[in-house]
Amino acid sequence: MLPAYITHPDCALHEMGAHHPECPERLGAINDMLLVKGLLDYMHPYDAPLATPEQLAHAHSSLYVSELMAASPAEGYHKVDPDTDMNPFTVRAALRAAGSVVLATDLVLTGDAPSAFCCVRPPGHHAQRDAAMGFCFFNNVAVGIRHALTQHGLQRVALIDFDVHHGNGSEDIFRGDERVLMCSIFEQGIYPFTGENATGPNMVNVGLPSRSGSDKFREAVTSHWLPALDAFKPELIYVSAGFDGHREDDMGNLALVEADYEWVTKKIMAVAERHCQGRVISCLEGGYVLSPLARSVAAHVKVLIGAD
Numbered sequence: 354m355l356p357a358y359i360t361h362p363d364c365a366l367h368e369m370g371a372h373h374p375e376c377p378e379r380l381g382a383i384n385d386m387l388l389v390k391g392l393l394d395y396m397h398p399y400d401a402p403l404a405t406p407e408q409l410a411h412a413h414s415s416l417y418v419s420e421l422m423a424a425s426p427a428e429g430y431h432k433v434d435p436d437t438d439m440n441p442f443t444v445r446a447a448l449r450a451a452g453s454v455v456l457a458t459d460l461v462l463t464g465d466a467p468s469a470f471c472c473v474r475p476p477g478h479h480a481q482r483d484a485a486m487g488f489c490f491f492n493n494v495a496v497g498i499r500h501a502l503t504q505h506g507l508q509r510v511a512l513i514d515f516d517v518h519h520g521n522g523s524e525d526i527f528r529g530d531e532r533v534l535m536c537s538i539f540e541q542g543i544y545p546f547t548g549e550n551a552t553g554p555n556m557v558n559v560g561l562p563s564r565s566g567s568d569k570f571r572e573a574v575t576s577h578w579l580p581a582l583d584a585f586k587p588e589l590i591y592v593s594a595g596f597d598g599h600r601e602d603d604m605g606n607l608a609l610v611e612a613d614y615e616w617v618t619k620k621i622m623a624v625a626e627r628h629c630q631g632r633v634i635s636c637l638e639g640g641y642v643l644s645p646l647a648r649s650v651a652a653h654v655k656v657l658i659g660a661d
């Protein structure tokens with residue numbers, strides 16, 4: 354029984370114009386790095402299925418989903434926000450990305466995989482219940498979590514988000530849903546300018562100043578995330594895995610390095626071992642400079658699959 358590696362060629366067909374940082378090459382860079390590091394030898398590959406309207410409706414309004422589908426351009430681009438565009442393949446890529454987390458959920462909860470990494474785009478954590486924004490269309494992790502809650506009957510699921518940007522979409526969807534504990538660390542004062550004031554007791558938000566670096570990041574995990582996670586006792590852990598806090602990534606300035614992603618993944622896996630048989634589902638969010646992105650994902654996946 355191997356950890357699952359879930360992706361799909363459709364995810365590379367969505368693109369938002371030349372020089373857009375959320376580019377198809379991100380997936381190729383990650384795949385190549387996992388291949389040369391030998392990590393794919395320890396994972397079972399799966400094609401991401403298309404999420405169904407019923408699955409999407411657990412995290413998004415049906416009106417939003419139908420309007421987004423209807424906005425799909427036959428050619429060229431349709432602008433959703435100043436940084437976010439649809440091309441003719443965007444809907445299919447977004448359905449695959451959300452479907453990947455649904456499949457990961459089924460595999461992990463039926464015991465067919467101990468853990469899973471979803472190597473997909475577009476990312477999801479800025480997508481709100483009723484709005485696409487910040488390169489995101491469907492909230493992939495949120496769709497997977499609600500699938501675990503509604504179809505598998507779980508009662509306590511943790512969502513950990515270490516992307517440099519606050520996951521405002523995930524907070525929007527899980528606000529008031531006490532079945533979900535969301536733990537996030539993000540850089541203060543950058544896009545989307547939210548998160549400083551948590552919207553409820555199920556939100557553990559830690560905003561860090563620019564240039565915080567490894568020590569302050571690890572201190573935040575140790576003093577804020579871990580006690581909350583141990584008290585919550587999750588039955589399954591999801592990770593919104595964004596790597597744009599790396600010091601070589603110009604989207605943010607948290608000044609993290611690969612060793613921090615390795616370290617935080619070890620802490621997450623230890624929580625999972627204590628409470629949920631090591632069950633962790635990780636899904637790619639941000640990370641835009643190809644070399645540090647690929648190196649950081651490799652550091653994360655190596656621990657996730659127990660090859661460290």
Ligand SMILES: [Zn+2]
Nearest residue numbers: 516518597639
């Ligand atoms: Zn980000």
